[in-house]
Amino acid sequence: MPAFDAVDPPRRDLIDDCVHCGFCLPSCPTYVLWGEEMDSPRGRIHLMKQGVEGAPLSDAMVQHFDACLGCLACVTACPSGVRYDRLIEATRSQVERQYPRPLRDRLFRALIFQLFPYPRRLRALRGPLRLYQRTGLSRLIARPLARVAPRLAAMESLAPPLGPMHRLPERVPAHGTRRATVGLLAGCVQSVFFSPVNAATARVLAAEGCEVVTGQGCCGALSLHVGRTEEARRFARGVVDTFTGVDYVVANVAGCGSSMKEYADLLHDDPAYAERAAELAAKTRDVSELLAELGPVAPRHPLPITVAYHDACHLSHGQGIRRQPRALLRGIPGLDLREIAESDICCGSAGVYNLLQPEPARELGERKARNVLATGAELLVTANPGCLMQIRAALERTGNRVALAHVVEVLDASIRGLPPSALA
Structure with missing residues (x-):
């Protein structure tokens, strides 16, 4: 049987955009680890081309597709604008339907x-x-x-250390003049294991003049990342139904925001949802993106702490958001922001990759941990719970400890006038 069926296979025109120049190689985490051509973006595109031309879906082919983190660093690096993100997404959907995995x-x-x-x-x-x-x-x-x-x-x-769970009210009023009404995706893993981040997000948005309407549930990003496309569509429809009558929809998880911005493509052939999905995608913002657009109104109190900022892949590569979180952090008096070496290399989290591919994820996590420690920072800040879990575990394996926080937790501490110890 050919590798791919007729239902949304990897597009041949997108495959042919790749000129095999190799600019993607230094940015690809698995190529950096192993130096294997078939574990690079252009190698995987070559395998996709074979599949489109009728080659069967072999065990080796699936192994190379599974090894991809989907970090999208190659999309940023590519001078030809190859949409590897769309290619790997379509390929994984095919693998999920066509390939009989072991029990x-x-x-x-x-x-x-x-x-x-x-x-x-x-x-x-x-x-x-x-x-x-x-x-x-x-x-x-x-x-x-x-x-x-x-x-x-x-x-x-x-599994992150669990403290008390913070439950968000359905509506949080804006402080002062209302500048926008914002729908906040509470999420699945985020709402249960990182509820303090959601609470900090609501407080910061309210302090900056936003009325916050909270919405519970999964956005479908985890499912979409591994090719469970129909499942992802079901979750996406739930999010579209949840957020109506708001100016913006805010995500504080990089992977969620990246997927929600692609809802127009995900639901393009659903007549009941296509238009509404496109509208929601157009008004979806990462929290740092929206805060940068609105500009600060809440006073920042000094926060004397040294911070290393880690670029979550689906924020930097998936959404092109790099400047905004750094600008927000630099706007805090007393905060010293430091850059991490190899900032474009994934930490190994990548949705559920660190569960499905624990060995390469472990290598990447420890590589990232070493680079974080080299900054000498007291606090590691990022915008994705998966990254926080992955890097915390890697730091613990190396016998080191660095405090970790989400960008909004740092902003919240500054706005509320809390000491650095509140972020430890």
């Missing part, structure tokens, strides 16, 4: 996607997980689990 792989993927996109199920897990963390069982379980089930061990090691 163990199918079961693990089912576990991920029956759990992570559903906040209620994640909330049910919080209590046992918090007890597990407090009792110190992880110190007894981690090593034998890594030998028997490395993917489950990766999942266990990435």
Whole structure:
């Protein structure tokens, strides 16, 4: 059987845009790790071309597609404007439909996607997980689990330390003159494991004159990232239905914002949703993007702390947002902002990549951790919960500790006049 069926295969015209110049190679994390041509963007595009021309979907071909993080650094690096993002997305959707994965792989993927996109199920897990963390069982379980089930061990090691959960009200009024009405995506993993980030986001937006309407649920980014396209469309329709009558829709997760900005493409052939999806995509903003557009009105108090900023891939490469979060951080009196070497190389999180491909993810995480430590910063700041979990776990493996925070948590601390210790 040919590798691809007739339902949205990788487009031949996009494949032919690649001139195999090699500018993508230094930006590709898997090529940097292994130096293998088929684990570079142009190598994978060559495999896509073979599939479009009728070659079968071999185990080796799927292995190379699976090894891609989907970080989109190659899209930024490409001088020919090759849309590798669209190519790998279409390819993964084909693989998900066409390729018979081993039972163990199918079961693990089912576990991920029956759990992570559903906040209620994640909330049910919080209590046992918090007890597990407090009792110190992880110190007894981690090593034998890594030998028997490395993917489950990766999942266990990435779980963030759990404190009290912050529940957002349905509506948060603007402080002073209302400048905009904003829909805030609370998300799935974000709302359960990173609820303080959501609370800080709502406070900062309100302080900057935004009335905030919160909306719960998954945006479909995790599903879309691995080719579960129909599932992603179902979640996307839920988000479109949730946010009506707002000026902007705000995401504080890089992967979510990147996917929501692509809803027009995702739902283009759905007559009931195509137009509304395009409207939502057009008014979707990352929180740092919107704050930069509006400009500051809330006073910033001094925050004397040294910060290293990590570019989340789906913010920098997926959305082209690099300047705005740095400008927001530099606008805080007393804050010293430092850059991280190899800032364009992914930390290895990449949606659920660090669960499905734990070994290369581990290598990339530790590479990023070393570069973070080299800055000498007291605090690592980024815009994606997956990056926070990945880098925290890598730092712990190296025996080091650096405080970690989301951009909005730093802004919130400055606006509220909190000390640096509040971010530790």
